[in-house]
Structures are given as C-alpha cells and as structure tokens.
Amino acid sequence: MTNPDNAAKEVADRIRGGRNFLITSHRNPDGDALGSGLGLQRLIRRLGKTAAMQVRDGFNRALYNIPGANEVAITDTLPPDYPKHYDAIFTMECPEVERTGYPVLPGPVVNIDHHLGNTMYGEINYLDLEAPSVGEMVMQLNRNHLRLPMDAETATAFYVSLASDTGFFRYHNTTLRAFEAAEELVRAGAVPGDISLWINESNSRGSIKLLGLCLSTLEVTPDGKIATAELPKHFFADAGATPEDTEGIVNYGRSIDGVLVSALLKEVDDKSTRVSMRAKPGVDVQAVASMFGGGGHKAASGCTMPFALAEAKKKLIAILEEIV
Amino acid sequence: MTNPDNAAKEVADRIRGGRNFLITSHRNPDGDALGSGLGLQRLIRRLGKTAAMQVRDGFNRALYNIPGANEVAITDTLPPDYPKHYDAIFTMECPEVERTGYPVLPGPVVNIDHHLGNTMYGEINYLDLEAPSVGEMVMQLNRNHLRLPMDAETATAFYVSLASDTGFFRYHNTTLRAFEAAEELVRAGAVPGDISLWINESNSRGSIKLLGLCLSTLEVTPDGKIATAELPKHFFADAGATPEDTEGIVNYGRSIDGVLVSALLKEVDDKSTRVSMRAKPGVDVQAVASMFGGGGHKAASGCTMPFALAEAKKKLIAILEEIV
Numbered sequence: 001m002t003n004p005d006n007a008a009k010e011v012a013d014r015i016r017g018g019r020n021f022l023i024t025s026h027r028n029p030d031g032d033a034l035g036s037g038l039g040l041q042r043l044i045r046r047l048g049k050t051a052a053m054q055v056r057d058g059f060n061r062a063l064y065n066i067p068g069a070n071e072v073a074i075t076d077t078l079p080p081d082y083p084k085h086y087d088a089i090f091t092m093e094c095p096e097v098e099r100t101g102y103p104v105l106p107g108p109v110v111n112i113d114h115h116l117g118n119t120m121y122g123e124i125n126y127l128d129l130e131a132p133s134v135g136e137m138v139m140q141l142n143r144n145h146l147r148l149p150m151d152a153e154t155a156t157a158f159y160v161s162l163a164s165d166t167g168f169f170r171y172h173n174t175t176l177r178a179f180e181a182a183e184e185l186v187r188a189g190a191v192p193g194d195i196s197l198w199i200n201e202s203n204s205r206g207s208i209k210l211l212g213l214c215l216s217t218l219e220v221t222p223d224g225k226i227a228t229a230e231l232p233k234h235f236f237a238d239a240g241a242t243p244e245d246t247e248g249i250v251n252y253g254r255s256i257d258g259v260l261v262s263a264l265l266k267e268v269d270d271k272s273t274r275v276s277m278r279a280k281p282g283v284d285v286q287a288v289a290s291m292f293g294g295g296g297h298k299a300a301s302g303c304t305m306p307f308a309l310a311e312a313k314k315k316l317i318a319i320l321e322e323i324v
Numbered sequence: 325m326t327n328p329d330n331a332a333k334e335v336a337d338r339i340r341g342g343r344n345f346l347i348t349s350h351r352n353p354d355g356d357a358l359g360s361g362l363g364l365q366r367l368i369r370r371l372g373k374t375a376a377m378q379v380r381d382g383f384n385r386a387l388y389n390i391p392g393a394n395e396v397a398i399t400d401t402l403p404p405d406y407p408k409h410y411d412a413i414f415t416m417e418c419p420e421v422e423r424t425g426y427p428v429l430p431g432p433v434v435n436i437d438h439h440l441g442n443t444m445y446g447e448i449n450y451l452d453l454e455a456p457s458v459g460e461m462v463m464q465l466n467r468n469h470l471r472l473p474m475d476a477e478t479a480t481a482f483y484v485s486l487a488s489d490t491g492f493f494r495y496h497n498t499t500l501r502a503f504e505a506a507e508e509l510v511r512a513g514a515v516p517g518d519i520s521l522w523i524n525e526s527n528s529r530g531s532i533k534l535l536g537l538c539l540s541t542l543e544v545t546p547d548g549k550i551a552t553a554e555l556p557k558h559f560f561a562d563a564g565a566t567p568e569d570t571e572g573i574v575n576y577g578r579s580i581d582g583v584l585v586s587a588l589l590k591e592v593d594d595k596s597t598r599v600s601m602r603a604k605p606g607v608d609v610q611a612v613a614s615m616f617g618g619g620g621h622k623a624a625s626g627c628t629m630p631f632a633l634a635e636a637k638k639k640l641i642a643i644l645e646e647i648v
Binding site: 163167168169170171172173174175176179180182183186187191192193194196197200201202203204205208209211212213214215216217218220224227252253254255256257280 | 487491492493494495496497498499500502503504506507510511515516517518520521524525526527528529532533535536537538539540541542544548551576577578579580581604
C-alpha cells in the first residue's frame with residue numbers, strides 16, 4: 001500500500017489541477033459518508049472549483065442537519081455528462097466500487113477509504129487503515145496539503161463523520177488521532193453538544209416503542225453468553241414503526257455483562273427470518289452468517305435463515321453455542 | 325469566586341505541605357466521584373504521602389474497573405482519628421458538605437467541585453464551573469502546579485471521570501478543554517474503547533429487559549412534546565430487575581424528535597408514584613418537581629406524587645402541558 005500521505009498529496013494535486021468534480025459515497029449513506037463528502041465539497045469550492053455531491057439512496061433526517069446536506073442529490077444515475085466533463089469522481093468510504101451504486105468506472109476515480117480489503121479500484125487510492133473516519137482523512141489531506149482554514153460549517157460536517165464512525169468516541173478506533181481531530185474541529189466552531197442532540201436525540205416515536213417491544217422478548221442462554229430478541233411482523237404495526245426503526249436494537253443484547261453474541265430475529269414470512277448479529281471481540285459472527293449466505297464482518301453480520309422465527313431461533317442458538 | 329487556578333495552587337501547596345490525607349466524594353458515587361478521587365489519590369501517593377479514599381455508599385460494579393477502586397472503603401463513619409491525624413479531607417464533586425454523608429466539618433476540608441451553587445464550605449474551595457469534570461480539574465492542578473508525570477492507571481481514572489460527566493462526549497460540556505484532556509489521557513495510556521466497553525457494555529440482564537417493558541408502555545401526547553413511560557411494581561419481578569436497573573430509562577423518551585419532556589412514573593404503592601423527569605434545553609422540570617417537594621435541576625428532576633400511578637400520570641401530563 002502507498003504511504004497514505006503520499007496518496008493524500010496526489011489527491012490534493014488532482015484537486016488543484018482540476019476544475020469540475022463529482023463526489024459520491026456508499027448506498028444508504030451514514031454520517032461518515034455524508035460528513036466526509038460534504039466537508040470535501042466545501043474545501044474544493046473554497047478553491048473556486050465546482051463539486052456536486054450525489055448519492056444513490058436517501059438518508060436519515062437527522063443527517064440533514066449537516067451543513068449542505070439539503071443540496072445532496074439523491075439519484076439513480078450519474079449525470080449525462082459523466083465522465084467527460086469531470087476531472088474526477090470522489091468515492092468516499094467505498095471498499096468496493098459497486099458500493100456507490102453507480103457505474104463510476106471507467107472514468108477518473110479518486111478512492112478515499114479506511115477499510116481493510118479496499119479493492120484499490122481508483123486511479124488514485126487514498127487509503128488509511130488507521131484513520132478513525134474518512135472525514136478525518138480529508139482533514140489530514142487539508143492540514144498537510146491544501147492548507148485551507150476550516151470554517152464552522154466544514155468543521156461540523158467533519159465532526160459528524162468523526163463522531164459517527166467512532167460511535168461518539170466509544171469504539172476502539174477512538175485514538176489519539178480521533179481526539180486531535182475533535183480538538184481541531186471544536187476550535188473551528190463545531191459544537192459537540194448540539195451535534196449529539198440532533199444525531200442522538202431525534203429518534204422517531206416508533207423506533208423507541210419498537211425497541212421496547214423487542215427488548216421485552218429478550219432472552220439470554222443459561223450460560224449467559226448468547227442474547228436473543230425477537231421481532232415478529234406485527235410489532236411494526238403495534239409500535240407505529242417502519243423498517244429503518246430497527247437500527248441499533250441488536251446492540252442492546254450485546255451490552256449485557258457476559259454476553260458475547262447478540263442476535264435480533266426478524267420475521268420475514270412463515271418460511272424465512274432475517275438475523276442480525278453483534279459480537280464482542282473474540283467471537284466471529286461472520287462465520288455463522290456465511291453459513292446462510294450472509295455477510296458482514298466478525299463483530300457485525302447478518303443473514304436470512306430459511307425457517308420461521310421460532311425455528312430459526314432454535315437453530316441459531318444451537319450454532320452459536322458451538323462457537324462461544 | 326476565586327480564580328480557579330489560584331485555588332488550584334493553594335490545593336497543591338496544601339498537598340506539598342502535608343503528609344496524611346483522606347479523600348471522599350458524594351453519596352451513590354458515580355464515575356466522576358470515583359475517577360477524580362482515585363486519580364488524586366495516585367498523585368498524592370506519588371509524592372510519598374498517604375491518602376485513603378472512602379465513600380458512604382457502594383457503587384456500580386463497572387466502576388470497579390477503575391484502577392484502585394477495590395481499595396476504596398465503603399463505610400458509614402469517618403476514621404476515629406479524624407480530623408486529628410489528617411492534613412485535610414478532599415471532598416470531590418460535593419456542592420454541599422452534606423453530600424458526603426459524613427460530618428467532615430469542623431476539620432480542614434478541601435472542596436473541589438464544578439457545580440454552580442457550591443456553598444463554599446471548605447477551608448480551600450477549588451471551584452471551576454467551566455470544568456467538564458472534577459477529574460479534569462485535578463488534571464489542571466497537576467499540569468500547572470504538581471507537574472507529576474501521568475501513568476496509565478491515573479490516566480484511566482481521569483478518563484472515567486471525564487467520559488462519565490460528559491456523557492461520553494455527548495453533553496454540552498464537551499468543550500475544547502474536554503478534548504484536550506482526552507488527548508492528554510490517551511497519550512498517557514488510557515484506552516477509550518476498553519473503558520467504554522466496561523462502562524457501557526456491562527449492563528445487567530434485568531436492566532435491559534426492564535428497559536424493554538417500560539418502553540413498551542411509551543406514550544407521547546398528541547402535540548408530540550411530552551413522553552411518558554410506566555413502571556408498575558410487577559415489572560421488577562417480570563424482568564428479574566433491581567431498583568438500580570431503572571437508571572437511564574427516562575432518557576429514552578427525551579431522545580424522541582420533538583419531545584421536550586420525558587417522565588418515568590414508578591409505582592411505589594397504591595397512594596404514591598415516584599416521578600423522574602428529563603427536559604430538553606428551554607424547559608424547566610425542577611419547577612414541576614418542587615410542586616411536590618422534589619428537587620434536581622432544570623433538565624433533570626424528580627419527585628413523589630401522592631397518587632396511584634394512573635392518576636399521577638394524568639395529573640402530571642396536565643401540569644406539563646402548561647409549561648411546554
């Protein structure tokens with residue numbers, strides 16, 4: 001792998017040498033996808049150049065608080081003048097090019113990411129596996145090469161990126177670099193309490209009620225290592241909830257002392273159940289998900305099991321008991 | 325109020341000039357109470373002096389992960405040789421002297437706190453209303469006056485203090501100072517991901533199940549501004565939960581978009597209901613709590629209403645509707 005800072009310099013040179021850019025990120029964009037892209041967009045514009053951001057899917061309304069998020073186009077296709085009229089497209093936080101949901105290749109692609117296993121599909125690949133977030137990588141690029149002053153709006157976008165990808169400074173990627181970045185962003189005008197308020201305290205009513213219904217089904221195996229919760233279809237109606245409202249529920253089981261794996265079992269129909277799993281360090285739930293054609297990574301994986309909910313739960317617990 | 329740094333210097337002089345100290349904190353000690361005290365204890369011992377820590381009440385087992393926490397004495401009374409044989413007792417994070425649960429006065433008291441309204445009951449009063457946590461105040465005192473190098477254990481104690489009092493960098497006291505302190509602590513060996521794991525991911529089974537049962541009773545008023553949840557007595561048995569397991573439940577209602585006040589109503593008996601309230605900025609729930617002889621502060625208050633749960637809920641909503 002190229003030294004990240006050398007790649008960052010190449011990216012800076014490409015920005016300086018060009019005039020018209022596109023920025024995109026992965027499907028179902030999260031705080032880092034949008035925060036890193038919108039921060040980069042502001043830096044490029046500060047240089048008097050053009051940069052439009054577009055993503056394939058819509059996103060959580062809390063993220064509309066990121067300055068500039070209202071301007072992000074949500075579209076199924078790239079502009080008709082792509083790639084001809086663009087000096088590059090930036091793909092933020094996409095380990096594979098397909099994650100964008102767009103046919104960005106062939107065309108000049110600048111790939112900016114921090115995931116192990118990035119397929120290096122770009123003309124420039126700026127990869128930094130040590131970076132707490134992709135937004136932080138853009139900050140490094142700016143600090144070392146573009147050297148533009150940071151305004152409060154840009155700082156807010158990067159703060160969202162940093163806070164999202166570190167779980168608000170809870171995950172193990174909360175490194176010295178993460179806190180150095182946070183310090184720089186607060187100095188530039190990001191307000192941590194406000195950002196947390198709109199990201200962490202703007203849940204929907206349905207999501208909280210659905211959380212309650214699911215957690216009331218919580219079960220822990222006798223050895224205390226496996227936690228399960230159930231989500232039969234009627235819970236959505238009972239709670240006035242939508243499919244997005246299930247996010248995060250599976251983490252509650254994992255947060256129990258002694259629990260190594262948490263699984264949320266969601267009824268799809270009478271022959272299939274969607275399973276989300278979360279593991280504490282040392283347990284690999286991806287191995288289990290892959291038995292049913294699912295994916296993810298060691299600590300967080302999902303799959304669909306070809307059984308009704310009760311049956312799926314029994315089988316899943318039996319499999320998990322083998323590995324914990 | 326004295327300049328905080330002048331007071332810090334007085335505290336440092338008192339430590340340097342003495343030999344034998346006691347450290348205590350408030351009843352039901354939390355992460356800042358213990359983290360600030362244990363960090364101070366290590367600094368004093370590094371100077372070759374004696375410092376014992378004792379508190380009135382037991383504490384959450386997650387906090388036993390703070391280095392030195394096993395040594396903290398949990399006792400009803402001060403040592404028989406107090407105050408005679410002590411150069412001072414440090415009261416960490418106690419706005420009123422009574423919060424310690426001990427008769428520390430008369431005696432040489434060093435009062436270290438960051439709360440508005442501290443009654444300045446100490447011989448030395450080191451108060452800093454801008455400090456994100458009391459542990460961070462001890463860090464300042466060390467940085468500017470004692471100038472002892474920070475080891476990993478001390479850094480861990482102060483990190484717990486900082487993370488606890490800022491809600492893991494979510495509250496509005498997450499200032500530049502908070503991040504500067506975090507940076508210093510990570511440099512000295514604190515591991516944010518590990519500390520978060522043992523503080524945030526060691527919930528009891530009962531607390532998660534109880535959370536589920538309570539949230540399944542969630543109701544929001546038609547205008548969307550008031551959220552309530554109920555805790556009838558039988559939920560404890562249903563969930564296998566204990567009284568401490570209710571902590572944090574009331575925050576979920578507040579986390580809903582548009583909700584300004586959240587209340588958890590806990591059945592005491594058929595004539596009384598314990599109410600906990602949380603408000604978003606701009607709403608004062610202390611005013612409501614004080615109508616029933618309760619207390620707290622604007623954003624977080626509690627009281628006991630002399631009615632059965634259903635009746636208390638109706639009356640409380642009527643009162644809250646007047647103020648939101």
